[in-house]
Amino acid sequence: MxxxxxxxxxxxxxxxxxxxxxxxxxxxxxxxxxxxxxxxxxxxxxxxxxxxxxxxxxxxxxxxxxxxxxxxxxxxxxxxxxxxxxxxxxxxxxxxxxxxxxxxxxxxxxxxxxxxxxxxxxxxxxxxxxxxxxxxxxxxxxxxxxxxxxxxxxxxxxxxxxxxxxxxxxxxxxxxxxxxxxxxxxxxxxxxGQAEPAGEPAARDAGSPRDAGAGAACALALAPDVARRLVQPGPRSDVHIPALSDEALDPAVFARTTCFRAGHLVAKNAGWRNLRPVINRDVCTMCLQCEFHCPDGTIYRTSDDAGQAVAVDLDFCKGCGVCAKVCRFGAIDMVSEQAAASALASLAAIDEKEACVR
Structure with missing residues (x-):
């Protein structure tokens, strides 16, 4: 068979x-x-x-x-x-x-x-x-x-x-x-049978970036202005963001059983999202249609030194793209998770380098 x-x-x-x-x-x-x-x-x-x-x-x-x-x-x-x-x-x-x-x-x-x-x-x-x-x-x-x-x-x-x-x-x-x-x-x-863990190359040259080939491709996929928008303002003190009971659930475990203790806060997104929404504050008019239409209530109002803004709770956003669809001003881009992770890693490395120089 x-x-x-x-x-x-x-x-x-x-x-x-x-x-x-x-x-x-x-x-x-x-x-x-x-x-x-x-x-x-x-x-x-x-x-x-x-x-x-x-x-x-x-x-x-x-x-x-x-x-x-x-x-x-x-x-x-x-x-x-x-x-x-x-x-x-x-x-x-x-x-x-x-x-x-x-x-x-x-x-x-x-x-x-x-x-x-x-x-x-x-x-x-x-x-x-x-x-x-x-x-x-x-x-x-x-x-x-x-x-x-x-x-x-x-x-x-x-x-x-x-x-x-x-x-x-x-x-x-x-x-x-x-x-x-x-x-x-x-x-x-x-x-x-002694295979490397999936997603992890077995050997890398000293000092070489992790999975450099894929990382470079992902970094190029995001324009610098989009990459910078991945860093969101934090929530206001009067905004309650639910806390997780557990760490992220392995998607392979979730695929085999759905018997978990009650409460959706047990799992952090369960690995569902392939795309994440990235908000362009320069274009956003704060009409809040994205917040109103989000099926999971993951978009919230916040503020920082630059003024009022909206942000996304990425612990629970499933990347459905409804917010991007309803935004009439094109203020929300749907960016692949792979590209976002690579861009955030690059930004962190740049910030670390600048901090060392200072």
Missing amino acids: IEVLWHGRGGQGAFTAARLLGAAASLAEGTYALAFPSFGPERRGAPMRAFTKVDAAPIGDRSAVEQADYVVYLDETLLVPGWEKELKPGGVVLVNSTRDASSFRDGRIVPIDADGISSAVLGRPIPNTVFLGALCTLDNALTRENVEEAIRGYMPAKLHAKNIAIVAAAVEAATAAVKAAQASAPAGAATT
């Missing part, structure tokens, strides 16, 4: 991809497939899982896949230490990432810029069908022709041409990515 475990966030199409994979595989004569999801009651953006099983006999086991031949991460932030426990011997991890394969230091991890491929074709990052094309290059049981037939059979007609184009682009990208992953893996890395 071939088993595929999909990790994604609500709205990324992980279950759709799992179903399409099963449909494509079952088109081959004498092949049976089963696909099903696993998710809790949370909103769009919350971590979830989906599963695909393919076999030459009818499949009666509907239990969750604990160890898979292929593990697919539609969101890189879900790839956390311990990922190798979900992988069968000889298995492969596919991850939606712009990082070089060498930064993972493990030949089993194959990064593919699925957001980039899908954005180029669809105009927005919907990475699910990219990995259908990638799986075609990894497993002989799945053909590109059958994947395209499944797309035509199970997706709306208006989506056929673009998703078939995505699959074609993904086949080419995955072929190159697999070669790069195998070439960059240290000797024995893929068989020892």
Whole structure:
């Protein structure tokens, strides 16, 4: 039996991809497939899982896949230490990432810029069908022709041409990515089981910045004025910002269970946000439409030496973008979390350097 475990966030199409994979595989004569999801009651953006099983006999086991031949991460932030426990011997991890394969230091991890491929074709990052094309290059049981037939059979007609184009682009990208992953893996890395924690390169030159390649790309993604706006004014003394009961919840833990003690303050955002709102005070008119429409009440009024302002409680903002949509003055930019983290790190380094000079 071939088993595929999909990790994604609500709205990324992980279950759709799992179903399409099963449909494509079952088109081959004498092949049976089963696909099903696993998710809790949370909103769009919350971590979830989906599963695909393919076999030459009818499949009666509907239990969750604990160890898979292929593990697919539609969101890189879900790839956390311990990922190798979900992988069968000889298995492969596919991850939606712009990082070089060498930064993972493990030949089993194959990064593919699925957001980039899908954005180029669809105009927005919907990475699910990219990995259908990638799986075609990894497993002989799945053909590109059958994947395209499944797309035509199970997706709306208006989506056929673009998703078939995505699959074609993904086949080419995955072929190159697999070669790069195998070439960059240290000797024995893929068989020892002593893999590096996900997201952490195994070795860095002394004094070199952490993940310099990805960091540089993120820093360039933000203009200097936008980067400076990431630093918000603090709340007024009369504004109560709720305190957390616990530290941030690991998204991988949240994806497996939703049984936690009562109170939404137990979890810090649970890793849901991919984009964060950044407010331009020079453009903001303090109309407060963003505060009024925020579904989670995370926008609050504050002030500093520069005067009145609004700020965002990033502990609980889920990055839905409603505030940016309702702002008629274009005072709110939605910035990727990766770019924001890189820019904030750069600003902190600059401030530290200036403090040392003084």
